[in-house]
Amino acid sequence: MTQAYLGLGSNIGDKAAMLDAAVEGLAARPGILVTARSAAYRTPPWGDTxxxxxxxxxxxxxxxxxxxxxxxxxxxxETALGRVRARxxxxxxxxxxxxxxxxxxxxxxxxxxxxxxxRERAFVLVPLAEIAPDLVIGGETVSEALSRLDASGIVRFP
Structure with a gap:
């Protein structure tokens, strides 16, 4: 088995329920074992704000x-949960x-x-730092990458 890390996000409908459904959907897939899950974090939109x-x-x-x-x-x-890629x-x-x-x-x-x-998105690094702070990506740890960013608008939910 190989270790991998995934980022999850939702901003339509019951966001917390959708994250739960995604975790359940992934865990039900053959060949995937969920080993760690961060808390959910309320984050501002990025890119298209x-x-x-x-x-x-x-x-x-x-x-x-x-x-x-x-x-x-x-x-x-994503498709099973109704994801539509509009923009x-x-x-x-x-x-x-x-x-x-x-x-x-x-x-x-x-x-x-x-x-x-x-390494440019605090909304990805904050939850990732919770479960893998010492993971090295691009020559620096997740914690080091996060320390360079402004994460002030990100709060643990609820």
Missing amino acids: DQDWFLNAALGVETDLSPHGLLEACLSV RWGPRVIDIDVLHYAGAEVSDERLVLPHRFV
Whole structure:
């Protein structure tokens, strides 16, 4: 089994219930074992800021899926939960990103690992730091990357 980390986010409907449903959906997939889950954090929107606030969380998983297989499992759970991709960085019922996969580096049209924006987004790093503060991504730990960012608008929910 290979260690990987996922980021989850929702800003439509019952956000907390949607995060729970995503975790349950992932845990039910063959080849995925959820090993760690952060608390949920209320976060402001990023990129397209004209939308509701998000709930974000992070998961640690062990998997026997390939990086692309894990991505497909995440996309399948998103689809099952009603995700519609209407606009980039727009509102979403659920978003599940593969953030890190055992140090693998992948770069193609479907997947970039580690996630290209992981070290730039406090809303990803705050929950990830809760479950994997010493995880090294891009030559620095999650905690070090987070220390460079403004996380003042991010609060643990509830």
